[in-house]
Amino acid sequence: ASVAPQYNSPGCLRPPITSGITVYICSFLGSGSNDLTQQHQWIHRSLYTQYPTENPSLIPGSVASIRRSLSTDSSQLEDADNVYFDGLLKRVESGDMQMIDVRDASEIEEFGTIIKDICHIPVLDVEAALQLPDGEFRSKYGRGKPQKSDDNIVFTCKKGIRSLKARDTARSLGYSKARHYPGGWMEWGRKNNLPYPKE
Numbered sequence: 001a002s003v004a005p006q007y008n009s010p011g012c013l014r015p016p017i018t019s020g021i022t023v024y025i026c027s028f029l030g031s032g033s034n035d036l037t038q039q040h041q042w043i044h045r046s047l048y049t050q051y052p053t054e055n056p057s058l059i060p061g062s063v064a065s066i067r068r069s070l071s072t073d074s075s076q077l078e079d080a081d082n083v084y085f086d087g088l089l090k091r092v093e094s095g096d097m098q099m100i101d102v103r104d105a106s107e108i109e110e111f112g113t114i115i116k117d118i119c120h121i122p123v124l125d126v127e128a129a130l131q132l133p134d135g136e137f138r139s140k141y142g143r144g145k146p147q148k149s150d151d152n153i154v155f156t157c158k159k160g161i162r163s164l165k166a167r168d169t170a171r172s173l174g175y176s177k178a179r180h181y182p183g184g185w186m187e188w189g190r191k192n193n194l195p196y197p198k199e
């Protein structure tokens with residue numbers, strides 16, 4: 001049952017696990033969908049009796065959402081390099097996180113942030129910011145500067161590219177336990193029913 005959250009993708013119909021006979025309906029649009037279909041059938045077989053429809057209903061957007069849902073392992077909270085969606089949720093709840101959003105100000109204004117009062121450092125400023133004296137960092141960013149030994153630093157952006165760069169920059173400066181959230185706002189917005197950029 002641990003894989004059930006995979007079926008929370010919009011566009012997929014998840015029948016009740018108690019059904020004797022269930023029908024799995026999903027759109028098989030687009031190239032490369034066979035792989036996705038196989039993976040979902042494998043998951044599906046482990047939970048349900050499967051009766052694929054001959055003519056699956058075509059639900060626009062379904063393949064894209066499946067692809068996104070498979071792109072991160074929802075059973076994994078975090079590892080040494082990354083914090084995944086469920087791990088991030090836990091950290092948001094506990095407050096044990098120094099999150100640094102490296103998107104541009106315009107993106108933050110348009111879509112919002114994962115936590116209130118987030119530390120915003122555009123990706124190109126990260127290197128300089130992390131080398132500021134503590135006092136200057138505090139007056140510029142309104143909070144204490146993260147310490148090199150901190151293990152709760154998480155960079156985020158739109159879809160994981162700039163946050164990865166920021167994490168690597170931080171690590172090169174001695175923040176050896178810095179991590180990033182690969183899903184970024186694309187995943188966060190989608191999974192929380194918030195507006196998110198389409199690509």
Ligand SMILES: O=S(=O)([O-])[S-]
Pocket residue numbers: 157158159160161162163184
């Ligand atoms: O935010 S991003 O650099 O992944 S597009």
